Amino acid sequence: MHISKELEKKIALPPATPVFVGEKKSEEVKITAAIYDEKSAEFEELKVEDLENILNYDKKLWIDVTGIHDEEAISKICDILGIHPLAAEDVLNTAQRVKVEDYDDHLFIVLKILLYDDNLEIDQLSVVLKKNLVVTFKEREYQIFDLIRSRLKKGGRIRKFGVDYLAYAIMDAVVDSYFEALLKISSEVEVLEDEVVSGNSALIGKIHGLKREILAFRNAVWPLRDVLSFFTRVEHDLIGEEVKVYYRDVYDHAVRLMEVLETQRELVVGLRELLLSVLSNKLNEIMKVLTMIATIFIPLSFIASVYGMNFKYMPELEWEYGYPTVLIVMAVIALVEVVFFKKKGWI
Template identity: 40%
Template structure:
């Protein structure tokens, strides 16, 4: 209900209107700034968006990371200062925007999804946006907590390659951190599928297996929807002749594209495996039903001739041939037992039992 409510907020709004469509509406605004070059490094934590303006215009490379997409006023202020298009500001706050790349003359705008499993093994999809400008990168996240700590540590290290390159390499490093986390996620997905497969073969037709398969199938589709469009995004950046993307960085972007292809292929494989598990489950249910029907059919086949004999000799006619036979009762039982044993032997010989 909450997700639908937030989506409806943006309906009917004029294009370029900044409306936060996520669910983390109580997130506090948090800003961290990294100002650096090969010899210089400064790291700051800020609470006011206006304090970031002086870093954007500074000579070194600047990375400004903004947490809290619910603070649309702050997004509007930095967008106005950097002269970002209103449609970009709208997409920054729209958490349902698919991964994409928008090229403008003075900057590049990239949207992607940051994926991770929470403490209760619940899949979380976080909306992340990047703006690459002349000597700076702006990143926008829904809340504090991300996968960029390796990038931060490399910036703090004076010997890191990232300090010797431009803002385009910083954008690559941030995107690469997100994609590297995809591999960790995919590994967990593989472990979950193996556990689900083991559970299917051990428990067979347990009632909760269907729910688990359907739930996990939805998770795979969400992951695929978040990751697959990124192939086109990275490919376009790698082939772009934009003035902010150097030939040196394009080589790294080509490697990033290969990683995205690998992740996408693994997701497609796991998707097929989930469908296969559903087929196995349905086959198991069908086989169990067939076993039940086979047993019932065999029982019916055995008792049909016995019921036939009992029905004949249960009729109330005075002139039945065997009615006054002294050993008729025992003979009838002998015939019925013989038929019973004979049918059991026949079914076993046919391997139906």
């Protein structure tokens, strides 16, 4: 996705204009609702027009929206749920940086979902936290959300505490997924460490690509600490004191993530320098061998050029054993040079 071209759609438009910026990753907009309390949890698939009725439930709600490419549908969903127009605009703009916005009666959080197979893909996740309501807007389905639904079905703290704990659980699952992506990157770094010593110049491209992926990873998650710090230090009606300790825990995970990510980035930079050093040493060895060969042949070339002048009165010109004698002398000179170079440790 070329973000710079995508963002041209928003030039000179009024604030809060709903414009989708990104790549379509779901065929349709799908809405799933989790209706739960401490005793039970129910899940329903909804249409946009069903949202007004479900808000009347006297239970905690999690409305999960998959597919954000439909500007009209997303705008209508945000309008029904009372989400600020500026937040609705940010939901549709997948080029947003990780952040948290306070709109008094609700909090709006932007996170990034990292998918790493052969290449790194970065999706956007938007989370809205209101009283007794959490709304998530995601570009496509992710396994971590199935795990959170499983926890809701089983019960425990996620059903006992308020929706602020559910928001924490979502953030914690996202941060944990970063470690999974980072583990795959670390495996690639280890493989490259073993291959770099071979001095294969083709590895430069792999190292450069991995460096770019780590940089994109870093840019996507670096602001996460500020977002999580907000939940640990700010007094807000939507965040209970008993849940803040859990936000501090995920904040610690984020700090650890940044430390490991920086280590991997430094390792990749070091691998590039190591590869260049190995290639340079390899080139030096080649030049050394070529220099030795040239040095050996310098006196031999001199002798051959002297006896190749063909003057009429040259000594040994008509000598019967002149040719083999010169060859023997040249061989002895070459042998002496080789022995001398070996004693010096040059070869």
